[in-house]
Amino acid sequence: MKIHALTTGAVRVKHSFLYPRQGPRRQLGLFLPGAFSDPLPIHCWAIEHDGVLRLVDTGETAAARNVPFARMEVAPEQELPAAIAAADLELDDVSEVVLTHAHGDHMDGLVHIRARVLIHETELEFLSSPMARVMRRVLRQPLPPGFDPEPFTLDDGQFGAFARSRSLTDDGRIVAVDTPGHTSGHISVICVDDEGRHVMLAGDTTDSLEQLYALRADAVAPDPKAHIATMRTILAHCAAQPTIYLPSHDPGSAARFANATTSTQTPVPVA
Ligand SMILES: [Zn+2]
Numbered sequence: 001m002k003i004h005a006l007t008t009g010a011v012r013v014k015h016s017f018l019y020p021r022q023g024p025r026r027q028l029g030l031f032l033p034g035a036f037s038d039p040l041p042i043h044c045w046a047i048e049h050d051g052v053l054r055l056v057d058t059g060e061t062a063a064a065r066n067v068p069f070a071r072m073e074v075a076p077e078q079e080l081p082a083a084i085a086a087a088d089l090e091l092d093d094v095s096e097v098v099l100t101h102a103h104g105d106h107m108d109g110l111v112h113i114r115a116r117v118l119i120h121e122t123e124l125e126f127l128s129s130p131m132a133r134v135m136r137r138v139l140r141q142p143l144p145p146g147f148d149p150e151p152f153t154l155d156d157g158q159f160g161a162f163a164r165s166r167s168l169t170d171d172g173r174i175v176a177v178d179t180p181g182h183t184s185g186h187i188s189v190i191c192v193d194d195e196g197r198h199v200m201l202a203g204d205t206t207d208s209l210e211q212l213y214a215l216r217a218d219a220v221a222p223d224p225k226a227h228i229a230t231m232r233t234i235l236a237h238c239a240a241q242p243t244i245y246l247p248s249h250d251p252g253s254a255a256r257f258a259n260a261t262t263s264t265q266t267p268v269p270v271a
Pocket residue numbers: 101103182204
C-alpha cells in the first residue's frame with residue numbers, strides 16, 4: 001500500500017471558526033467581523049493498493065467563492081490534476097473516490113473526475129434537506145456539476161473504537177468509519193499500512209491534533225456534543241492502535257504523515 005498526501009491550495013478560516021464561543025454566539029461569530037488564520041492546507045489523499053488507485057476527497061478549485069468564515073487561496077494550477085501529477089500519479093487511473101463529507105473544499109475537485117464516487121448515505125440524505133439547499137444558496141456554494149455519488153452504509157460493525165464501519169476493500173485494509181460531528185454524516189477513512197499502523201484520513205473531524213486533544217467542537221458542527229463524542233472515540237482508537245491522525249487542514253498533517261508520527265507518541269490528552 002502506498003499513500004500520498006495531495007495539496008490543492010490553502011484556506012484561511014476565521015478565528016471564531018477555530019475557537020468558537022459557547023452558547024448562542026458559537027455560530028453567530030462566523031458571520032461577524034473577525035481575524036483570519038494563516039493559510040491552512042487543503043489536503044486530499046491518494047491510496048495505491050492492490051493495483052487500484054483511490055482518492056479520499058478531491059480538494060478545492062479556483063472557482064470556489066469565499067464564505068463569511070473562510071477565504072480560499074486556490075489557483076487553477078493547484079487543483080487536483082496538478083496535485084495528483086505532483087505525486088507521479090495519473091488522474092485517469094483513479095477508479096474510486098470516497099468523500100469524507102460534502103463540503104466544497106473536499107468535493108469541488110470532482111469536476112476533474114470520471115470515476116465512481118462514494119458518499120455516506122447520511123451525508124447524502126442531508127444534502128437534499130431544505131436546510132442544506134438554503135445554505136448552498138446563501139453561501140453560493142453549489143454542488144459540483146454532475147454530482148451523482150453512490151451512497152454507502154456503515155453496516156460492517158465495529159472497527160477498533162468505532163461502532164460502525166464499512167470496508168472499502170475485500171481485504172479490510174481500507175475502512176470507512178463513523179465520525180459524525182463536523183457534519184452529521186461525516187466519515188473518516190482508515191488505511192492499515194504495510195507496517196500495520198492505522199493511517200487515519202480524518203477529513204474535518206477536527207482542524208488540528210490540538211483541537212482533538214482539547215475536545216473542542218468547531219463552530220459549524222450541528223451537534224457539539226456528538227462532535228466531542230467522536231473526538232473521544234478517536235482518542236480511544238489512537239490509544240489502542242498506533243494511529244497516524246491526519247485531518248485535511250492541519251498544518252502538521254504532512255509532517256506527521258511523512259514521519260509516521262503516531263498519536264501514541266504525543267502527550268496524553270486532557271480528558
Ligand atoms: Zn468541512
